[in-house]
Amino acid sequence: SSDLKVLSGMFIGSMMAFLFCGLTMNAVGRAAAHMVEEVRRQFREIKGILTGDAEPDYARCVQISTKGAQREMVFPSLLAIVAPIITGIIFGVPGVIGLLVGGLSSGFVLAIFMANAGGAWDNAKKYVEEGNFGGKGSEVHKATVVGDTVGDPFKDTSGPSLNILIKLMSMVAIVMAGLTVSWSLF
Numbered sequence: 001s002s003d004l005k006v007l008s009g010m011f012i013g014s015m016m017a018f019l020f021c022g023l024t025m026n027a028v029g030r031a032a033a034h035m036v037e038e039v040r041r042q043f044r045e046i047k048g049i050l051t052g053d054a055e056p057d058y059a060r061c062v063q064i065s066t067k068g069a070q071r072e073m074v075f076p077s078l079l080a081i082v083a084p085i086i087t088g089i090i091f092g093v094p095g096v097i098g099l100l101v102g103g104l105s106s107g108f109v110l111a112i113f114m115a116n117a118g119g120a121w122d123n124a125k126k127y128v129e130e131g132n133f134g135g136k137g138s139e140v141h142k143a144t145v146v147g148d149t150v151g152d153p154f155k156d157t158s159g160p161s162l163n164i165l166i167k168l169m170s171m172v173a174i175v176m177a178g179l180t181v182s183w184s185l186f
Contacts, residue, residue, distance in 0.1 A: 005091040005186065009098020013169070016083055016099070017107040020076050020165045021114070021158040027072030028153040034064050080165050084173040088180030096173050096180055103169050111162040118155025121147040 038061055048054035088096045125144035127133075133140040173180075 002094045005094035006098035006101075009087055009091055009095035009100075010102035010105075011098075012083065012087055012095075013099040013102025013104070014106040016080070016103050016169070017110050017162060017165065020080065020107075020162065021110060023076045023079070024073075024158045024161050025153050027068075027076075028157050031065065031068035031072060034068055035061060038064050076161075076165075077168070080168040081172050084169050085176050085179070088173070088176055089183055090185055092184030092186055093177075093180055095184075100170060100173055104166055107162045107166045111159045114154040114159030114162075118151040118153075118159065121151025122155065124148075 039056075042056050042060075043049055046054050046056065049056050084096055084099060087099045091098070121144070125141075125148040128138070128141045128144045129136055135141065
């Protein structure tokens with residue numbers, strides 16, 4: 001019975017790492033889309049940006065980036081806070097232990113993978129841009145640009161944010177230990 005609770009918690013914790021990465025990758029995509037819209041708007045409305053006669057509104061772009069980052073992290077953060085509480089209420093202490101083990105195990109491996117893969121995609125693009133495999137403008141370069149588009153959020157957003165997921169779930173599990181012990185259903 002206790003083994004099933006631990007195993008269930010491990011599955012939930014492992015899924016949390018992948019779900020969290022998916023949410024942060026989508027967040028980067030949405031924030032980038034808002035930034036592209038703003039840059040296009042500025043090119044349309046502020047005449048002379050392309051010729052150097054007018055200054056773009058840098059503050060607006062920074063504001064979009066900052067607000068977007070904060071807004072996009074609300075749901076993943078709430079998920080990391082709620083998961084240990086709900087797991088504790090449903091599966092008790094063994095379930096929370098499994099959640100933390102699964103989240104740490106898959107989160108650590110996933111973070112290392114994302115840092116290495118993202119860096120490799122970034123380096124591949126730089127290598128091609130130095131003139132290898134056809135250089136800039138070639139089909140290979142186009143492919144490395146696509147790879148780098150995935151690699152940058154891998155190494156800069158999703159990989160490092162897994163550290164936050166692991167710490168947040170651990171801290172919530174510790175803070176809610178009393179609730180887990182006294183209110184668990186099974």
